[in-house]
Amino acid sequence: xxxxxxxxxxxxxxxxxxxxxxxxxxxxxxxxxxxxxxxxxxxxxxxxxxxxxxxxxxxxxxxxxxxxxxxxxxxxxxxxxxxxxxxxxxxxxxxxxxxxxxxxxxxxxxxxxxxxxxxxxxxxxxxxxxxxxxxxxxxxxxxxxxxxxxxxxxxxxxxxxxxxxxxxxxxxxxxxxxxxxxxxxxxxxxxxxxxxxxxxxxxxxxxxxxxxxxxxxxxxxxxxxxxxxxxxxxxxxxxxxxxxxxxxxxxxxxxxxxxxxxxxxxxxxxxxxxxxxxxxxxxxxxxxxxxxxxxxxxxxxxxxxxxxxxxxxxxxxxxxxxxxxxxxxxxxxxxxxxxxxxxxxxxxxxxxxxxxxxxxxxxxxxxxxxxxxxxxxxxxxxxxxxxxxxxxxxxxxxxxxxxxxxxxxxxx
Amino acid sequence: xxxxxxxxxxxxxxxxxxxxxxxxxxxxxxxxxxxxxxxxxxxxxxxxxxxxxxxxxxxxxxxxxxxxxxxxxxxxxxxxxxxxxxxxxxxxxxxxxxxxxxxxxxxxxxxxxxxxxxxxxxxxxxxxxxxxxxxxxxxxxxxxxxxxxxxxxxxxxxxxxxxxxxxxxxxxxxxxxxxxxxxxxxxxxxxxxxxxxxxxxxxxxxxxxxxxxxxxxxxxxxxxxxxxxxxxxxxxxxxxxxxxxxxxxxxxxxxxxxxxxxxxxxxxxxxxxxxxxxxxxxxxxxxxxxxxxxxxxxxxxxxxxxxxxxxxxxxxxxxxxxxxxxxxxxxxxxxxxxxxxxxxxxxxxxxxxxxxxxxxxxxxxxxxxxxxxxxxxxxxxxxxxxxxxxxxxxxxxxxxxxxxxxxxxxxx
Numbered sequence: 001x002x003x004x005x006x007x008x009x010x011x012x013x014x015x016x017x018x019x020x021x022x023x024x025x026x027x028x029x030x031x032x033x034x035x036x037x038x039x040x041x042x043x044x045x046x047x048x049x050x051x052x053x054x055x056x057x058x059x060x061x062x063x064x065x066x067x068x069x070x071x072x073x074x075x076x077x078x079x080x081x082x083x084x085x086x087x088x089x090x091x092x093x094x095x096x097x098x099x100x101x102x103x104x105x106x107x108x109x110x111x112x113x114x115x116x117x118x119x120x121x122x123x124x125x126x127x128x129x130x131x132x133x134x135x136x137x138x139x140x141x142x143x144x145x146x147x148x149x150x151x152x153x154x155x156x157x158x159x160x161x162x163x164x165x166x167x168x169x170x171x172x173x174x175x176x177x178x179x180x181x182x183x184x185x186x187x188x189x190x191x192x193x194x195x196x197x198x199x200x201x202x203x204x205x206x207x208x209x210x211x212x213x214x215x216x217x218x219x220x221x222x223x224x225x226x227x228x229x230x231x232x233x234x235x236x237x238x239x240x241x242x243x244x245x246x247x248x249x250x251x252x253x254x255x256x257x258x259x260x261x262x263x264x265x266x267x268x269x270x271x272x273x274x275x276x277x278x279x280x281x282x283x284x285x286x287x288x289x290x291x292x293x294x295x296x297x298x299x300x301x302x303x304x305x306x307x308x309x310x311x312x313x314x315x316x317x318x319x320x321x322x323x324x325x326x327x328x329x330x331x332x333x334x335x336x337x338x339x340x341x342x343x344x345x346x347x348x349x350x351x352x353x354x355x356x357x358x359x360x361x362x363x364x365x366x367x368x369x370x371x372x373x374x375x376x377x378x379x380x381x382x383x384x385x386x387x388x389x390x391x392x393x394x395x396x397x398x399x400x401x402x403x404x405x406x407x408x409x410x411x412x
Numbered sequence: 413x414x415x416x417x418x419x420x421x422x423x424x425x426x427x428x429x430x431x432x433x434x435x436x437x438x439x440x441x442x443x444x445x446x447x448x449x450x451x452x453x454x455x456x457x458x459x460x461x462x463x464x465x466x467x468x469x470x471x472x473x474x475x476x477x478x479x480x481x482x483x484x485x486x487x488x489x490x491x492x493x494x495x496x497x498x499x500x501x502x503x504x505x506x507x508x509x510x511x512x513x514x515x516x517x518x519x520x521x522x523x524x525x526x527x528x529x530x531x532x533x534x535x536x537x538x539x540x541x542x543x544x545x546x547x548x549x550x551x552x553x554x555x556x557x558x559x560x561x562x563x564x565x566x567x568x569x570x571x572x573x574x575x576x577x578x579x580x581x582x583x584x585x586x587x588x589x590x591x592x593x594x595x596x597x598x599x600x601x602x603x604x605x606x607x608x609x610x611x612x613x614x615x616x617x618x619x620x621x622x623x624x625x626x627x628x629x630x631x632x633x634x635x636x637x638x639x640x641x642x643x644x645x646x647x648x649x650x651x652x653x654x655x656x657x658x659x660x661x662x663x664x665x666x667x668x669x670x671x672x673x674x675x676x677x678x679x680x681x682x683x684x685x686x687x688x689x690x691x692x693x694x695x696x697x698x699x700x701x702x703x704x705x706x707x708x709x710x711x712x713x714x715x716x717x718x719x720x721x722x723x724x725x726x727x728x729x730x731x732x733x734x735x736x737x738x739x740x741x742x743x744x745x746x747x748x749x750x751x752x753x754x755x756x757x758x759x760x761x762x763x764x765x766x767x768x769x770x771x772x773x774x775x776x777x778x779x780x781x782x783x784x785x786x787x788x789x790x791x792x793x794x795x796x797x798x799x800x801x802x803x804x805x806x807x808x809x810x811x812x813x814x815x816x817x818x819x820x821x822x823x824x
Binding site: 016020050053054056057058060061064065066068069071072073075076080081082083084086087093094096098099144146147151 | 428431440462466468470473474476477478480481483484485487488490491492494495496498499505506508510511557558602795
């Protein structure tokens with residue numbers, strides 16, 4: 001029988017009632033003839049409670065014990081979901097990570113899945129089990145210790161199972177009903193997308209659309225797993241939600257698929273840097289070592305051997321960046337006149353795979369912002385994304401104007 | 413290094429503060445040179461919460477899923493205890509049942525431990541680990557599913573580990589500071605016993621002194637594990653609490669060690685039963701099948717082929733007993749004139765291994781009760797116990813009078 005993977009996040013299993021509602025959705029798919037693998041998170045709040053216990057017990061905790069403690073919430077939900085399905089006469093059983101086994105690296109609290117042998121679960125499917133309820137977020141290390149995949153890791157568990165079992169689709173049930181062209185709280189014309197390409201989703205996810213864990217999208221892209229995001233709080237048809245899929249499966253699309261934004265970017269400018277070969281490495285090496293996530297980088301035209309270097313990073317890493325650069329200057333590795341931090345900026349991005357074949361997207365974006373009097377401070381582009389740094393006060397205006405300009409309220 | 417097993421019950425690990433207090437006790441034993449195996453229960457209230465979830469989800473639940481859910485509380489405590497010990501610079505790690513592995517039968521929710529291989533833990537002891545923190549109450553079935561040992565099962569886990577690792581002693585930390593000659597709430601002269609024999613503890617446990625799970629005492633007796641009951645809420649010396657040990661290790665003891673009682677006994681009398689060979693089986697077979705725990709049985713002298721049969725059972729099983737006997741009468745398996753239930757009784761017992769070699773204990777007990785005007789309704793005796801059923805209103809009086817008569821407030 002074809003296999004379907006269905007993942008339910010913490011809010012979708014927060015109470016026994018919600019577990020029942022989720023189980024009913026599973027029952028619908030079983031009735032259609034699917035063997036279903038259900039991936040569950042902990043009841044919402046549980047993991048935070050356990051993380052709190054660990055932090056209070058041991059500020060510099062042993063990550064192996066952290067994993068042993070915080071993985072327990074998923075075990076509870078998995079058992080309760082299996083019981084709920086059995087009550088509905090659906091043959092189901094729960095699986096903890098080590099029982100499958102979900103084999104991971106030993107990088108506790110941030111482990112990566114290495115392999116998911118399908119034998120144990122397939123034997124049970126062959127015996128008549130229709131639903132395997134698997135505790136998400138967890139696995140087992142080569143040493144036989146429990147590991148976890150990092151927060152949001154159940155998305156990755158779901159995609160990995162879909163890949164291992166060659167599932168027809170991986171449905172991610174969450175508290176939003178799909179991926180939107182932009183944040184509906186900012187632009188009320190925001191429209192839910194029926195389909196979005198993996199590459200676009202990756203750009204949107206890393207830009208702050210926190211619907212899916214970024215790693216799960218990467219994994220889905222690598223193994224070409226059809227990923228669907230949909231709400232567990234609405235009655236669902238087969239075409240509900242947003243399908244995240246490969247480019248080829250999107251027949252016709254807008255040139256731009258979505259407008260993303262981030263409030264938490266700071267603009268840092270190193271003024272009058274002595275320009276020489278290797279200067280970029282001398283600046284960004286120490287920043288990387290200090291754990292500063294540098295996003296956009298712009299180097300101005302060099303004059304008389306000196307240049308200005310501008311980059312952006314999350315606002316809460318500004319202090320860390322300043323320290324790292326001051327230390328590098330102290331050591332004589334770099335030489336600059338001044339370092340100016342502007343935390344009053346925001347990043348706005350247009351994302352779309354259509355950009356690859358369509359020219360003029362950047363020009364249209366710049367003209368739209370200019371027409372509204374928005375000054376662009378930094379520009380960065382990739383194959384499918386154009387990002388600009390602007391004054392934060394113009395952020396909402398810019399998102400709405402770009403959403404209109406690229407006609408994202410209309411389907412292609 | 414010699415091995416010590418220390419078990420902490422739910423109230424002893426109810427909060428992070430209490431876990432710290434327990435960990436300090438463990439640290440004291442490590443400092444003495446012991447390798448320690450700590451068995452932990454779930455934080456008090458946790459298991460009840462999980463049992464509640466299961467019952468609400470599925471009244472006739474799959475016991476395998478019940479076990480998967482309710483075992484998770486112990487995993488949390490084990491991890492937190494290991495972290496707390498590490499914070500105190502004591503090398504420790506947590507072990508879940510399947511990691512040891514604690515091999516049990518497949519009788520889910522009432523599994524029995526079959527074997528505890530010591531290799532995995534001993535390898536870690538050899539590598540320098542000083543404390544293995546093991547999640548109590550749980551194990552793994554031959555099918556690789558999680559099992560639990562029944563409520564109070566962590567006591568049994570502790571004794572089984574003490575037997576497997578040939579531990580010097582198994583210390584059970586709980587919320588009372590030992591085993592008393594009788595309930596201090598009833599007799600203020602009640603005295604804590606320094607030592608008590610396994611056989612006596614078994615009689616006291618089954619009579620309602622709920623300090624230790626009965627199975628754990630049976631297991632300790634079979635493998636001659638020295639079992640110590642002591643409070644986790646008091647500073648402890650080496651001689652604290654009560655040592656439950658083999659008879660030979662008790663040099664000198666009172667003839668009677670303790671007076672136990674039970675309020676929840678009912679006296680049932682079948683009046684004018686047709687007496688014939690096999691009649692006892694015909695009566696008690698159906699009661700056993702109906703799940704009635706018959707305790708004392710007395711058959712009166714037979715007259716003209718008919719007799720009265722009296723037995724006791726827990727008061728909440730009276731209805732079940734009446735139904736089972738009525739059904740047997742209906743089927744013609746037994747024939748009786750009437751069934752009279754007296755729920756206004758209590759059982760009082762004197763327990764002591766000294767009775768084996770000392771005569772006159774029963775006589776002294778009967779005279780004491782008689783002197784106080786207490787009428788005895790039923791008598792039952794074993795090698796080390798004499799029990800009487802009396803009117804419930806005399807229960808406290810009887811316990812106090814017997815405690816005085818056998819001079820239990822004085823050490824031997």
